[in-house]
Amino acid sequence: MEYISDRITIDEKICNGKPTIRGSRITVQTLLEFLSxxxxxxxxxxxxxxxxxxxxxxxxxxxxxxxxxxxxxKPVA
Known part of the structure; x- marks a missing residue:
């Protein structure tokens, strides 16, 4: 598990490696989507x-x- 901050973690075994909150299954993306x-x-x-x-x-x-x-x-063919 990699700690981006004391609250944001990345673990390839949790949520396919997406940044999560303190190793939980709540992703940063989820929180941002709720806010947006x-x-x-x-x-x-x-x-x-x-x-x-x-x-x-x-x-x-x-x-x-x-x-x-x-x-x-960059353009992709």
Whole structure:
């Protein structure tokens, strides 16, 4: 298991290696999708009682750090 932060982990045996919250089966992607759909952090915490507000904040920070990288688009034949 690789720790991206104290709250974000990646383990190839959990959720096909997607970043998850503290080794659980709750992915960062899931939290971001809830937020983008308009759910509030409180809504998410009610649906997932094992989560903490810091987990949601860590997910946002993780996503922001990924977008801070440089990307190039290459055509694929």
């Amino acid at each position: 759909a308009g759910d509030s952090p409180d809504d998410i915490l009610k649906q997932y009682p094992s989560l903490e507000l810091e987990d949601i904040q860590a997910s946002l920070k993780f996503a922001a750090s990924l977008l801070g990288r440089n990307y190039s688009i």
